[in-house]
Amino acid sequence: MDKSIYDTIIIGSGISGMAAGIMLAKEGEKALVLEQHSIAGGMTQTYSRKGKIFPTGVHRLGSLKPGQPLWYYFTYLDIMDKLDLVKLSDDCFERVYFPTNNYKIPTGHDNFQNKLIKNFPDQEKSIATYFSDLKHVISNIGMYDPGIIPKKDLSLRHTGPLEEYLKSIDISGRLKSLLTANSPLYGISSKECPLLIHFIVSDSYLNSSFRINELNTPFSDTLADSFKAKGGKIYVNSHVKKLIIKNKTVIGVILDNNERLFSKKIIFSGHPSLILDICPSELFRPAFRNRLNQANTPGLFGVALKWTKNNCPLEKNDTYIYDSWDVNYQYGRDNILQDDPLGMVYLSALPDKDKSNKNFAVTALTGISSRETCLLKKYYKESKNNKYKAAKNKITQKILNHIKQVYPDIFENIEVADTYSPITFQRYTLTKNGSAYGIQKTAQRFLEGMFHPATKIRNLFLTGQSIGFNGIHGSIVSSVNLCQLLFGKEYLTNKIVGRQN
Ligand SMILES: Cc1cc2nc3c(=O)[nH]c(=O)nc-3n(C[C@H](O)[C@H](O)[C@H](O)COP(=O)(O)OP(=O)(O)OC[C@H]3O[C@@H](n4cnc5c(N)ncnc54)[C@H](O)[C@@H]3O)c2cc1C
DSSP states (O other), X not given: OOOOEEEEEEEOOSHHHHHHHHHHHHTTOOEEEEOSSSSSOGGGOEEEETTEEEESSOSOEEOOSTTSHHHHHHHHTTOGGGOOEEEOOSSOSEEEXXXXXXEEEOSSHHHXXXXXXXXXXXXXXXXXXXXXXXXXXXXXXXXXXXXXXXXXXOGGGGOSBHHHHHHHTTOXXXXXXXXXXXXXXXXXXXXXXXXXXXXXXXXXXXXXXXXXXXXXXXXXXXXXXXXXXXXXXXXXXXXXXXEEEETTEEEEEEETTOOEEEEEEEEEOSOGGGHHHHSOGGGSOHHHHHHHTSOBOOEEEEEEEEEOSSXXXXXXXXXXXXXXXXXXXXXXXXXXXTTOOOOEEEEEEEOOSSTTOOOOEEEEEEEEOHHHHHHHHHHHHHOTTTHHHHHHHHHHHHXXXXXXXXXXXXXXXXEEEEEEOHHHHHHHHOOGGGBSSOBOOXXXXXXXXXOOSXXXXXXXXXXXXXXXXXXXXXXXXXXXXXXXXXXOHHHHHHHHTTSOO
């Protein structure tokens, strides 16, 4: 039994748990990360199939050039110079295919704006308004870009629906489809997506887009190495089944094997609804409990493809393939286990160790609604090997046929290495319904989807993608917000932007 008393125990070793751990260890705290799975990393993990390494929840990162938002955070976490980053093409970091047209999205706001004006000359004024609004919003929100300190954080003024905003500046039709084609990166339709989230994600990737060469520098190992180098400890196979709470104050945790570990404070970084399983729910108000259990973003179904021929076209850009101009269709469709078309497939590739090789590990993703996830869950429970497998095979074939619309010789070039569904994510990370981006933050109920890092239980804090914004960047910011609460906002921000060491 570990008799130490830690300054902080962090539950969960995903990006938010590790970012919090590194920041606490940098401040001299004795920190321990507990992970229920046998491998640390949460959604930063990779896995190997048929000789290829595939990512789970990190395909692309934005804003990693010096002075850009995520660069500050990666530098502060001491991982920036440890990662082998592959820059996506400046001419086309994203390619969007619609039935009759396809568009190459270039890096740089001005480049993209000019390209849009060339394609949609009659909407030049609306396009200019969109980019000037994007710039205005981004420069007035706190901590997305730690290099910008707005006089007043105006984020809450920009949480209305993206759809209404686009309508208000006369953007519609195909231009609207193109501007909202990146919605799978936040998993919400333009009718419900808060403008703020769309602007943050779009800005991040327009600044610059990279992949991590996971073969040379696995992201999860790089985070763990940085944490351990500062004295942090990570225990895997350590599921926390209960928090030890006395007088509404948390003092430790109990693991599945009944081992008790004690600490001055605890940070929970898993899906927030799981907190109700590990401490008496009556300690939280019913309204708060309802918020913890509210709707999640959809999950993602993935097919890991080994691109066997040395001709993979996805080396320097990610690709969305839409089978209609209706980008929102994928959020409203009935059931892809029946005859419904998929709507969208997203493709992203990981390079080989040998950079001259164009024989890549490609991930194909499509959204899975909560209704479809429920069906898959039912099949999984009924018969792990038959009905569930048959359903996965059906979706896999649909995905391959969908890709065939753009790459007609796909079947000659690839081998299916693996498939996974939200059930797989739920098994590995315990995330509710395997949701890709956690609790939904809709324009209609924005504040209910945002959580303060401090809880009603003294010394128990929350972090993770559901607490703040989703994605690697959003999850890190949720841990920064938490550490600002512990160490002071100005103090930590100054350290992050290098004004003080
Ligand atoms: C398929 C997919 C692709 C994605 N692609 C990208 C991308 O390209 N770029 C990007 O920025 N974002 C991407 N994302 C989103 C990104 O991966 C997530 O937003 C982010 O990783 C969430 O991190 P987290 O720390 O909040 O959660 P997690 O990574 O889920 O970490 C939480 C951890 O807590 C552990 N845990 C929970 N309960 C307990 C307990 N009781 N005891 C012990 N441990 C516990 C879990 O096992 C898990 O390891 C993607 C997501 C998915 C699903």
